[in-house]
Amino acid sequence: MAHCELCPVSCGADRDKTAGVCGVRGLTVAKYYLHPFEEPPVSHKNGSGTVFFGGCHLRCAFCQNYDVSRAKRGKEITPSELCGIFRELEDAGADNVNLVTPDHVSHLIAAALREYKPHIPVVYNSSGYCKVSALEEIDPYIDVYLPDLKFVSPALSQRYTGRSDYFEYAKEAIAFMAKKPNRLDGSGKILSGVIVRHLVMPQCTSDSLRALDFLREILPEDASVSLMRQYVPMGEAARFPELARKITDREYRRVVDYALALGFSNLYTQDRSSAETAFIPDWDL
Numbered sequence: 001m002a003h004c005e006l007c008p009v010s011c012g013a014d015r016d017k018t019a020g021v022c023g024v025r026g027l028t029v030a031k032y033y034l035h036p037f038e039e040p041p042v043s044h045k046n047g048s049g050t051v052f053f054g055g056c057h058l059r060c061a062f063c064q065n066y067d068v069s070r071a072k073r074g075k076e077i078t079p080s081e082l083c084g085i086f087r088e089l090e091d092a093g094a095d096n097v098n099l100v101t102p103d104h105v106s107h108l109i110a111a112a113l114r115e116y117k118p119h120i121p122v123v124y125n126s127s128g129y130c131k132v133s134a135l136e137e138i139d140p141y142i143d144v145y146l147p148d149l150k151f152v153s154p155a156l157s158q159r160y161t162g163r164s165d166y167f168e169y170a171k172e173a174i175a176f177m178a179k180k181p182n183r184l185d186g187s188g189k190i191l192s193g194v195i196v197r198h199l200v201m202p203q204c205t206s207d208s209l210r211a212l213d214f215l216r217e218i219l220p221e222d223a224s225v226s227l228m229r230q231y232v233p234m235g236e237a238a239r240f241p242e243l244a245r246k247i248t249d250r251e252y253r254r255v256v257d258y259a260l261a262l263g264f265s266n267l268y269t270q271d272r273s274s275a276e277t278a279f280i281p282d283w284d285l
């Protein structure tokens with residue numbers, strides 16, 4: 001990692017000495033706990049064993065976990081200490097280990113998983129902005145992919161993340177992830193597969209429809225899509241007047257109706273009450 005090109009930013013930082021654009025040198029964890037509010041097959045009965053990593057290479061202005069993604073919160077740990085967290089979550093009864101924002105530290109998570117692979121499914125909860133080469137390294141240890149597909153339009157991704165090439169990378173990454181066979185156990189808990197998330201944003205519903213067109217093309221029939229309506233203005237969203245509000249019922253309905261018309265049968269939707277900052281965890285590490 002003397003010249004890091006792990007993620008699409010390829011900033012070339014010497015991570016033995018300094019942080020790159022992602023804001024961290026090594027592994028930083030802001031929180032781990034049993035999370036009850038992921039999609040039902042992921043949170044299942046006891047909760048998803050989420051591990052929130054600090055830093056992020058994709059600088060979304062509206063980030064819903066802003067303090068964590070900007071590496072303002074969190075504790076530095078080693079890969080061996082991460083194995084200890086995996087064991088704690090397993091002992092607490094987690095239905096899976098859920099790696100949140102892992103792309104910029106995937107090489108270190110892979111090192112931890114080589115040392116200790118949990119006996120419950122491992123979920124890779126990604127922004128979608130990642131390189132297939134990085135996914136190939138960690139894929140043998142991953143059971144479930146939970147990627148975002150944020151934008152199709154280069155203009156929108158440039159405006160809100162500073163990266164016009166978001167979709168170019170996300171489409172390759174999601175096509176790679178979609179190869180995981182979808183499997184649930186008898187109680188509805190996900191054991192393997194992919195659930196693609198899309199956060200519906202204010203005034204962006206036309207792009208949402210394009211995202212669904214793409215997903216219909218590349219995902220298998222039984223793949224799941226999660227249409228999120230939990231957007232609340234956070235982070236630097238105030239810089240963009242159009243992002244200063246939650247989405248409307250009409251915007252959300254338009255996207256859900258389109259997904260149904262495309263024939264998505266495994267579709268997760270959210271109630272309007274999900275768009276509250278109360279659902280954002282306290283960052284306590």
Ligand code: SF4
Nearest residue numbers: 004007010011020022
């Ligand atoms: S992972 Fe971080 S340091 Fe590496 S290329 Fe991406 S932004 Fe730069």
